[in-house]
Structures are given as C-alpha cells and as structure tokens.
Amino acid sequence: MEYDPDIRVLEDPDVYPPSDDSILLIESLDVRPGEKVLEIGCGSGVVSLHCARNGCAVVSGDVNPKAVDLTRRGFEANGLHATIVITDVYSAIDGVFDTIVFNLPYLPVDEEGLLEKAWSGGPDGLGPLPRLLEGAPEHLVDGGRVVVVISSLMDGSALRELLEGYDVRTLGEERLFFEKLSVVEIKGFPARVRRHRHIEIAVFHPAGGNRRKLSEETSWHSA
Numbered sequence: 165m166e167y168d169p170d171i172r173v174l175e176d177p178d179v180y181p182p183s184d185d186s187i188l189l190i191e192s193l194d195v196r197p198g199e200k201v202l203e204i205g206c207g208s209g210v211v212s213l214h215c216a217r218n219g220c221a222v223v224s225g226d227v228n229p230k231a232v233d234l235t236r237r238g239f240e241a242n243g244l245h246a247t248i249v250i251t252d253v254y255s256a257i258d259g260v261f262d263t264i265v266f267n268l269p270y271l272p273v274d275e276e277g278l279l280e281k282a283w284s285g286g287p288d289g290l291g292p293l294p295r296l297l298e299g300a301p302e303h304l305v306d307g308g309r310v311v312v313v314i315s316s317l318m319d320g321s322a323l324r325e326l327l328e329g330y331d332v333r334t335l336g337e338e339r340l341f342f343e344k345l346s347v348v349e350i351k352g353f354p355a356r357v358r359r360h361r362h363i364e365i366a367v368f369h370p371a372g373g374n375r376r377k378l379s380e381e382t383s384w385h386s387a
Contacts, residue, residue: 180207180282192336192347209235216244225251270315289318316344
C-alpha cells in the first residue's frame with residue numbers, strides 16, 4: 165500500500181501515534197479489495213484505516229480501551245467501516261482472516277502504563293508474538309499469513325527459535341540510528357481443525373413393525 169497523508173488519524177496522549185514503524189508496515193503490506201484483515205494492537209488505527217481505504221474488510225483490536233475508542237472515532241472521521249474491539253491478542257476475536265497484522269511491542273523493556281504497553285516487549289522483546297503465532301491457526305484461512313514488525317533490538321536467538329519451522333519472508337526494512345526495523349510475513353501454519361457432527365437417522369414405516377434407529381458420530385478433520 166501507499167501511505168496516504170490525507171487519511172485523518174486522530175491522537176490521544178495515551179495511544180501510540182503513527183511513527184516510522186507504522187509507515188514502514190503500511191508501505192510494506194500489499195492487500196487486495198475484499199481481503200479479510202485483522203489488526204491486533206491497532207493503536208491510532210492508522211494501519212487499519214489504510215487497509216479499509218484499500219477495500220479490505222477490517223477487524224481492529226487493542227488491549228488499550230483508549231486506542232479502541234480513538235480508532236473507532238478515526239473510522240467515523242474518514243467515513244470508513246471496521247469492527248473494532250477491546251482484545252488481548254485473540255481474547256475477543258471471532259472469525260477467520262486472510263491476514264493478521266501486528267505492529268508488535270518489540271522493545272526489550274518491561275514498562276507499565278497504557279501507552280507503554282505499545283512498545284514494552286518484555287526482557288527478550290518478543291512481547292505477545294508467541295501467543296500471536298500460537299493462536300493464528302484458529303483465526304487464519306488455509307494459506308493465510310501473519311505480518312509483524314520486528315526489531316534488531318529483540319533477542320535474536322529467541323526470535324529465530326520461535327520462527328523455526330515457519331515460512332518467513334521479509335517484506336520491508338528500515339534502518340534507524342539505533343535499530344533496524346523489518347516487516348516480516350509468516351506463513352506455513354497448520355490447517356484449522358473443524359468439528360463436524362454426522363447424524364444418521366433411519367425411520368421405518370410402523371406398519372412394518374420396524375424400529376426407529378438413531379446413530380451419531382462426531383469427527384475432527386482439518387479444514
């Protein structure tokens with residue numbers, strides 16, 4: 165996508181504002197009209213707004229209630245539509261998506277506060293990334309992807325171990341004076357598992373003296 169300065173993005177002192185990493189994520193992410201996009205950690209809503217402006221069906225969420233309110237008002241100000249919820253990663257998310265996006269809190273610090281949660285990734289900088297990947301198969305279509313921003317300040321060995329076994333591709337990079345930011349696409353998730361219940365009913369005519377037969381079978385298989 166192209167960053168569009170004409171999109172109106174609102175501000176709140178307790179919400180992470182559009183920054184270098186936000187713009188890098190927008191410019192590295194290609195989407196198509198009708199694509200179902202889930203953004204976790206929506207902050208100001210700038211990434212979700214760009215996805216919606218480009219024709220995506222968007223669900224946005226953040227653990228910060230002020231970010232959710234700000235994003236909702238931003239969509240109203242731009243005449244765009246999204247479903248916007250308070251959520252801790254997937255805690256309030258229903259449905260499946262083509263793309264899950266998260267501008268992660270990737271700094272290796274552990275700070276408290278509504279705003280600080282936007283950049284505090286804990287001692288290794290991975291933050292909620294393990295939970296994001298673990299829960300992704302339940303919320304992605306087959307062949308779907310997760311797109312995140314990572315930083316050279318993260319614990320590199322922990323990050324490599326976490327991503328081992330996935331198909332990872334770098335979509336964009338930017339070097340700042342103290343770190344290198346990368347937007348990576350992660351694929352290769354196992355197919356979703358769906359539960360299907362098969363019910364077999366055989367009814368015989370009473371005149372024939374036969375009994376009604378009911379059998380039920382529950383099976384699990386990959387979607």
